[in-house]
Structure formats: structure tokens, C-alpha cells
Amino acid sequence: MTIKIGLLGLGVVGTGAAKIILDPSGRNSLVKDISIVKIGVKSANKPRQIDLPPNVIETDLENIVNNPDIDIVVELLGGLEPARTLILKAIANKKHIVTANKAVMALYGDEIYKKACIAGVYVLLEAAVGGGIPIVKALKQSLSANRIESIVGIVNGTTNYILTKMASEGTDFEKVLMEAQKLGYAEADPSADIDGLDAADKITILASLGFGMQINRHDIYYEGIRGINSIDIKYAKQLGFVIKLLAIAKKVTNNTSEKLQLTVHPTLVPEEHPLAHVDGVYNAVLVEGDPLGEVMFLGQGAGSGPTASAVVSDIVNIVDALKNNRTVSSSLDYINSDLYKITPIESVKTRFYVRFLSKDLPGVIGHLGTIFGEYSVSLKSVVQIGLQKKLAEIVIITYHVDEGSLRAALDKISTLDAIDSIPSILRVL
Amino acid sequence: MTIKIGLLGLGVVGTGAAKIILDPSGRNSLVKDISIVKIGVKSANKPRQIDLPPNVIETDLENIVNNPDIDIVVELLGGLEPARTLILKAIANKKHIVTANKAVMALYGDEIYKKACIAGVYVLLEAAVGGGIPIVKALKQSLSANRIESIVGIVNGTTNYILTKMASEGTDFEKVLMEAQKLGYAEADPSADIDGLDAADKITILASLGFGMQINRHDIYYEGIRGINSIDIKYAKQLGFVIKLLAIAKKVTNNTSEKLQLTVHPTLVPEEHPLAHVDGVYNAVLVEGDPLGEVMFLGQGAGSGPTASAVVSDIVNIVDALKNNRTVSSSLDYINSDLYKITPIESVKTRFYVRFLSKDLPGVIGHLGTIFGEYSVSLKSVVQIGLQKKLAEIVIITYHVDEGSLRAALDKISTLDAIDSIPSILRVL
Numbered sequence: 001m002t003i004k005i006g007l008l009g010l011g012v013v014g015t016g017a018a019k020i021i022l023d024p025s026g027r028n029s030l031v032k033d034i035s036i037v038k039i040g041v042k043s044a045n046k047p048r049q050i051d052l053p054p055n056v057i058e059t060d061l062e063n064i065v066n067n068p069d070i071d072i073v074v075e076l077l078g079g080l081e082p083a084r085t086l087i088l089k090a091i092a093n094k095k096h097i098v099t100a101n102k103a104v105m106a107l108y109g110d111e112i113y114k115k116a117c118i119a120g121v122y123v124l125l126e127a128a129v130g131g132g133i134p135i136v137k138a139l140k141q142s143l144s145a146n147r148i149e150s151i152v153g154i155v156n157g158t159t160n161y162i163l164t165k166m167a168s169e170g171t172d173f174e175k176v177l178m179e180a181q182k183l184g185y186a187e188a189d190p191s192a193d194i195d196g197l198d199a200a201d202k203i204t205i206l207a208s209l210g211f212g213m214q215i216n217r218h219d220i221y222y223e224g225i226r227g228i229n230s231i232d233i234k235y236a237k238q239l240g241f242v243i244k245l246l247a248i249a250k251k252v253t254n255n256t257s258e259k260l261q262l263t264v265h266p267t268l269v270p271e272e273h274p275l276a277h278v279d280g281v282y283n284a285v286l287v288e289g290d291p292l293g294e295v296m297f298l299g300q301g302a303g304s305g306p307t308a309s310a311v312v313s314d315i316v317n318i319v320d321a322l323k324n325n326r327t328v329s330s331s332l333d334y335i336n337s338d339l340y341k342i343t344p345i346e347s348v349k350t351r352f353y354v355r356f357l358s359k360d361l362p363g364v365i366g367h368l369g370t371i372f373g374e375y376s377v378s379l380k381s382v383v384q385i386g387l388q389k390k391l392a393e394i395v396i397i398t399y400h401v402d403e404g405s406l407r408a409a410l411d412k413i414s415t416l417d418a419i420d421s422i423p424s425i426l427r428v429l
Numbered sequence: 430m431t432i433k434i435g436l437l438g439l440g441v442v443g444t445g446a447a448k449i450i451l452d453p454s455g456r457n458s459l460v461k462d463i464s465i466v467k468i469g470v471k472s473a474n475k476p477r478q479i480d481l482p483p484n485v486i487e488t489d490l491e492n493i494v495n496n497p498d499i500d501i502v503v504e505l506l507g508g509l510e511p512a513r514t515l516i517l518k519a520i521a522n523k524k525h526i527v528t529a530n531k532a533v534m535a536l537y538g539d540e541i542y543k544k545a546c547i548a549g550v551y552v553l554l555e556a557a558v559g560g561g562i563p564i565v566k567a568l569k570q571s572l573s574a575n576r577i578e579s580i581v582g583i584v585n586g587t588t589n590y591i592l593t594k595m596a597s598e599g600t601d602f603e604k605v606l607m608e609a610q611k612l613g614y615a616e617a618d619p620s621a622d623i624d625g626l627d628a629a630d631k632i633t634i635l636a637s638l639g640f641g642m643q644i645n646r647h648d649i650y651y652e653g654i655r656g657i658n659s660i661d662i663k664y665a666k667q668l669g670f671v672i673k674l675l676a677i678a679k680k681v682t683n684n685t686s687e688k689l690q691l692t693v694h695p696t697l698v699p700e701e702h703p704l705a706h707v708d709g710v711y712n713a714v715l716v717e718g719d720p721l722g723e724v725m726f727l728g729q730g731a732g733s734g735p736t737a738s739a740v741v742s743d744i745v746n747i748v749d750a751l752k753n754n755r756t757v758s759s760s761l762d763y764i765n766s767d768l769y770k771i772t773p774i775e776s777v778k779t780r781f782y783v784r785f786l787s788k789d790l791p792g793v794i795g796h797l798g799t800i801f802g803e804y805s806v807s808l809k810s811v812v813q814i815g816l817q818k819k820l821a822e823i824v825i826i827t828y829h830v831d832e833g834s835l836r837a838a839l840d841k842i843s844t845l846d847a848i849d850s851i852p853s854i855l856r857v858l
Contacts, residue, residue, distance in 0.1 A: 028573035028574060144456065145742045295729075
């Protein structure tokens with residue numbers, strides 16, 4: 001029994017997936033049962049880095065999602081449209097979906113899953129998060145006996161590459177970004193990566209799976225790495241931290257109610273923490289559950305090979321189900337859409353790193369202490385760490401405090417004559 | 430629809446699994462569908478750390494595997510017998526099996542899987558390797574689109590705890606072992622852990638899954654950590670390495686034939702390698718595949734919570750299949766039992782670290798070089814690293830060489846008058 005698939009898109013991931021399927025020896029024996037019927041591309045005559053069977057190239061993508069021969073549509077277009085429309089049409093035509101598209105799943109996952117559930121088809125998206133790291137399947141299945149407490153990930157390779165380079169070479173953000181663009185590790189328009197949007201899409205998907213409720217991507221607070229200064233990386237290191245862009249989903253119990261914190265931001269990670277050593281283009285996701293404790297998954301988060309591996313593993317899962325005549329159950333065990341409330345960013349409690357530039361060192365430390373005290377912000381350390389153009393640099397690290405109180409204290413502190421400026425406010429894991 | 434299970438054993442893992450099943454809220458919704466019908470124990474009246482439903486305790490284990498009400502037998506006895514016999518009887522009675530028993534699966538996996546395949550029942554063993562780390566399922570499913578090239582793991586928590594303590598405190602093996610025994614991290618009879626047998630069981634299971642052939646545990650070369658000296662840990666550190674007990678399964682292509690290397694031994698791991706930072710009771714498994722690249726899984730490899738999490742996740746998988754009326758396919762995609770030949774240890778090529786004690790430093794280095802040259806052993810470094818009781822300590826690190834040639838060269842070197850002894854021969858990753 002051969003399962004017929006149609007690919008939408010033949011970029012690096014599509015080419016990688018097609019290569020695996022066309023060369024099945026030494027892999028899961030079900031790979032042999034996959035037949036590529038059509039591949040949808042924009043331009044039929046573009047030279048390709050792969051030998052394809054005759055007549056598979058198709059420029060009208062609608063023809064693929066409407067093709068009655070095709071069992072599984074593999075969407076590798078990226079972006080919101082036409083991806084969303086094509087996925088919904090394929091579902092309406094009772095085709096199973098495999099996708100690597102985090103943006104469309106983070107924004108329209110709810111609609112897509114509901115329609116898939118009604119149509120009785122699978123929607124699998126292992127490749128959407130963490131490249132070849134099998135985190136989606138682990139959250140859906142292997143870890144599902146647990147109560148998930150937190151999911152913390154380095155899920156964007158571009159920003160991790162840039163932060164790693166900035167740390168190892170002491171170079172500034174703009175310069176490293178340009179290098180990354182030259183090497184193909186950053187896009188010409190890098191904003192989805194750099195500004196944290198890509199990581200927000202991914203934590204939306206992971207949190208939905210881990211906490212069993214559909215999460216709206218618009219509920220994720222996100223902040224990127226444009227503001228990260230090589231000075232802060234240096235000072236963080238002196239204090240025993242590494243700066244990483246973390247995507248965090250965390251269940252917090254307050255006065256008997258359980259809420260979710262969903263944030264993406266640059267974070268000071270203690271050097272002894274397992275995520276502190278995840279460097280370069282590597283991704284990692286740390287899951288904490290009861291009674292599991294901590295489990296971490298690490299691997300290359302992007303690139304043709306890893307992502308294609310995840311795409312084909314999803315296809316193989318569906319082939320297995322279809323060959324064994326299994327009933328397709330709903331793709332996600334939805335409990336409901338408002339199982340947990342989302343904590344607004346002002347109420348999220350965390351530790352903070354704040355760097356001040358001050359004109360009057362002896363006077364200012366007392367003032368800082370007084371004002372932080374007024375707003376119930378407890379300080380773990382206050383260090384006069386350097387000098388910049390006759391201004392004293394002071395770095396404080398707080399204990400856990402809600403963001404609103406910290407911001408209010410800083411607003412008041414910034415009115416002090418002795419304070420020149422507050423160049424950096426970062427969160428600490 | 431309720432799925433009825435019988436547990437064999439109510440030690441730490443059995444108790445942990447029962448706790449999860451009896452308290453299902455906030456977990457995968459299928460946990461609610463599991464009903465514990467019987468729990469087999471040695472002594473009915475022992476006090477338990479859990480409130481159990483009435484009449485579940487059973488002291489005749491045969492009654493559980495023969496009970497017609499039970500759908501799944503969960504074997505948590507450990508050891509070879511009566512575990513093997515009970516598993517085979519349960520299979521003959523068409524019961525699905527979930528087991529955490531690496532020893533029985535490493536030695537009798539072939540027999541058990543074949544009988545299960547004929548009976549049409551599942552045998553799942555996620556808990557047998559890596560506690561709560563979902564590595565078994567990942568190798569069977571998520572990574573199976575890949576050609577697996579190597580599996581390298583720290584899969585024994587006891588030895589990793591001991592080596593980590595020896596490194597951080599500079600303490601000798603015997604003292605740390607006694608401490609570990611007091612803390613419950615090592616058994617009263619620690620030999621299965623310390624001598625590498627437990628790790629050999631586990632790599633047998635992982636390699637069977639990863640390379641798609643039934644591997645015989647007797648084909649694994651294993652060596653434990655009793656011989657590891659705190660001096661070697663210190664010197665390894667000076668040279669940029671950490672000593673870890675690694676279980677290694679690796680496909681090697683030689684002159685068009687593909688063979689497997691299957692070894693367990695203490696290994697010098699470069700400090701920048703991801704496994705070098707896996708400390709204490711943590712386990713980690715690094716899988717390399719084509720086109721995936723590297724993926725690492727890290728977590729607590731033992732203990733009630735993590736292992737129970739893996740046991741219940743296997744039960745949930747079977748519940749899912751039974752509820753959705755799925756056909757049970759064979760538990761393993763066996764290709765055949767001699768897909769790859771196993772390389773004998775003499776022919777395994779690796780790098781080596783060797784420490785010599787010498788009476789005559791100026792003369793001996795030339796001799797070493799000459800003899801290694803005769804046996805085609807290339808040296809990467811020769812360092813006179815310390816002094817012990819007027820004897821010079823020399824440490825060499827070789828390039829890749831087959832073990833047989835190295836041993837032959839060392840046999841000849843040990844006959845030199847200038848060589849007092851060769852206290853350490855370790856492999857380097």
C-alpha cells in the first residue's frame with residue numbers, strides 16, 4: 001500500500017524531505033511506502049538540487065490540495081497566505097496535513113485543528129518547532145502522563161547564533177547581525193527572528209500542547225534582542241550569567257488560582273543552568289513536569305536536514321496509521337480554551353538585571369535603596385561595575401518582583417538628578 | 430471504556446506509577462481510563478506509601494498474568510526471573526506488556542518480541558532506558574526517518590554521580606562509592622552499575638531500536654569505573670577533558686562493509702562536547718543521524734518520578750491504541766538479526782589516553798616513540814605531567830588507532846626497563 005503525498009513548496013526543507021523519501025534505504029521501512037505525486041512550486045523551470053520523478057512539478061497549488069489521488073498534503077510554504085487557505089482547502093478535501101509552518105499554526109491553529117477534527121484528519125507539525133528535535137511528539141505523547149509545570153526554550157537559532165557570537169567575540173549586535181546575514185543564518189529582513197516573533201509563534205505551539213489549551217499568539221509578551229549591548233553580556237558574565245533569548249511558558253499558582261505566564265525575552269541565565277551551554281544555531285527545550293522533573297531536548301533547530309527529518313517523521317506516523325487502518329483521533333486533546341488565565345506582563349514575577357548610569361555615585365546608592373524599598377523591590381546585589389565617560393555604571397540584580405512594581409520604581413528613579421540614564425533592563429531566570 | 434492493568438511490583442517505580450494513575454487530573458485525559466485491578470507484591474502486609482483501592486494486593490504473581498480481566502501487565506520487578514517467565518506467560522495470555530526491566534529486555538528481548546508479535550500484543554519499554562527521557566519512543570518513531578549513525582549515552586546515574594563527585598572534590602573512587610551508597614544513589618551490591626553491566630543492557634536496547642536489528646547483549650564490550658583514579662580525572666581536566674562512563678553504538682563503514690561498534694567504558698570527553706556537562710544523576714543520550722545531525726536528550730535517568738512517568742506514558746499509548754480500535758503492529762520493525770556485523774573490541778578504532786610511570790624520563794620518550802611507531806600508533810601529545818615517588822608520570826594521547834595495535838605496543842613498552850608501570854589506559858571520544 002502506497003501513501004500519496006503532495007508537497008507545497010520546494011525550498012531547502014522541501015528539497016531535504018524529497019531527498020529522504022526518494023532514498024529510503026536504511027530508514028524506517030515505511031518511508032518506502034511514501035510516493036510523491038505532486039510538488040507545488042512558483043516557477044516550473046527553476047534549476048533544482050534534486051532529481052525528481054517526471055511530471056511531479058505543479059505550479060497551480062490549488063490543483064494539489066484538490067487532487068483526489070493525494071492522501072497527505074505537506075505544507076512547506078511558510079508565511080500566512082496562501083498557506084492557511086491551502087491547508088483549510090486540503091482539510092475540507094479530507095487530506096491529512098503535515099506542516100513546518102509555525103506562523104500559521106500559532107495564529108490559526110485553533111481554526112485548523114477544529115476543522116481537521118471534524119474532517120477526521122491529522123494535522124502534524126513536528127517541524128514547526130525546534131527543527132529535528134522531537135519536542136512536539138514528546139509533549140503530545142511521551143510526557144503527557146505528567147502535569148507540565150514549565151516549558152523553557154531557546155527556539156530561535158538566528159538570535160542564539162548572534163548572542164553566542166556577541167559573547168565570544170565581544171562584538172556589537174549590528175556587526176554580528178550583518179555577518180549572520182552574509183552566512184545565511186539571518187534573513188535579509190531579520191525582524192521576525194530578531195524581534196522575538198518567531199520564538200513567540202513557537203512557544204504558542206509548545207504551550208498549547210503542554211498545557212492542553214489553545215493559546216492565542218497575541219497573548220504572548222515578546223521582546224527581541226536589538227537592545228542587547230555587548231557591555232551587558234560582559235557584565236552578565238562577570239556576575240555568572242549568559243544572555244539567551246528564552247521563550248517561557250510557566251504555570252504559576254497564586255492564591256489557589258492557576259495562571260500561565262507566556263513570555264519571550266532576552267534573559268540572564270545562570271552559567272550552571274543546562275540552557276546556558278546551548279550555543280550557536282542549536283535549539284533546546286527544557287520541560288519540567290510532575291513527577292518527571294526536568295527533561296531537556298537539544299539539537300539543530302533549523303536547516304534542511306533536521307527540519308526535513310521532522311517533516312518525514314510526521315509523514316511516516318500518518319502512513320503507519322493509515323496502513324494499520326487506525327481510526328484518526330483528534331489531533332489535539334483540547335480541554336478548553338480558557339483552562340488557565342494568562343498573566344499580563346505587569347504581573348509576571350521575575351528577577352531583574354538593571355544597569356544605571358549615574359553622575360553621583362556616593363549619593364545615588366542610598367536613593368536607589370530607598371525608592372526600591374517604597375515599591376517593595378528587594379535587591380540581591382548592587383555593584384558599581386564600571387565607568388563610562390565619567391559616569392558610574394551601577395548594576396543591580398533584584399529578587400523576584402512583579403514587573404509593574406519594578407517599572408514604577410524605575411520611573412521614579414529616572415527622575416533623580418543623580419541618574420543619567422537606565423540603558424538596560426533585563427530579566428533573570 | 431476502562432483499560433485494566435495489573436502491576437507486578439510495588440517498589441519506588443510501582444508506587445510512583447500507581448500515584449500518577451490514581452490522581453489523573455491535569456494529565457493526559459487517557460490516564461482517567463486506566464484502572465489498576467491487581468498489584469503483585471511479595472508481602473501483603475508491608476506498610477505502603479500510598480492509599481490503594483481495596484483488594485488490589487495480590488501475592489501470587491501468576492494470578493495476575495493469568496487474570497482474564499487484565500489487559501496490560503506492567504512488569505516492575507527487575508532482574509531476570511521471575512520477570513522473564515511472567516512476561517512470557519502474560520504474552521501467551523494475550524496481554525500487552527509495559528516494562529522497566531532493561532536486564533530482561535537486553536537478554537531476552539528477541540524471544541519476548543517474537544512471541545509478542547505472534548500474539549499480537551505490544552511490548553513497550555520506555556522506562557528501561559533513561560528514566561523519564563523519552564529516548565525509546567524517539568528512536569522508534571520521531572527519528573526513524575533518519576539513517577542513525579551513532580548513539581552515545583551517559584545512561585547510568587550511579588556512575589555519573591560518582592565520577593562527578595570525584596571530579597568536583599578530588600576524592601577517590603572507594604570513598605565516593607561509600608557516600609553514594611549512604612545516600613541511596615548506589616546499591617549495597619553496586620557491581621551492575623559500577624562495572625558497566627547496566628549501561629551495557631541499556632545500549633543493547635537503544636542500538637537494537639536505532640539500527641533496526643536485534644542485538645545480543647553478550648556482543649557489547651563493557652568496562653566499568655572501578656579503575657578510575659582521581660589523578661587521571663585531574664590530568665584529563667588539565668588536557669581539556671572530563672571522564673564519563675559512555676555507552677556507545679556506532680556504525681562504521683570500512684572498505685564498503687558496514688559494521689557496528691558497541692562499547693561501554695570510561696571515556697575522556699572533550700570539555701566542549703555536550704555530554705561533558707551532564708553531571709550528577711542526570712542521564713543524556715546523543716543521537717546522530719542523516720540528515721538530522723545531532724540531537725541530545727537529557728534528564729533524570731532514575732528515581733520514582735521520572736521512571737514512573739515513562740511507565741505511565743507507555744500505558745497511555747496502549748490505552749490510546751485500544752480505545753481507537755487500532756491494529757497492533759509488531760513492536761519492533763525487525764529487519765533481521767545480522768544486518769550488521771559487530772566489530773570485536775581489538776578492531777575498534779578510537780583515541781587513547783595512557784599514563785606511564787617511568788624511572789628514566791630522558792631516555793624513555795624516545796623509546797616510546799619508536800615502539801608506538803613500529804605498531805603504527807600516532808601520538809597527538811606526550812606530556813610529562815607529574816611526579817610520583819621519584820617516578821616521572823608521562824601521559825600520551827594517541828590519534829585514532831585500533832585497540833589491538835595499541836595493546837600490542839603497550840605490551841612491548843611494558844617490558845622496557847625504564848617503564849615502572851602503566852597505571853591507566855583510557856579511551857578518548
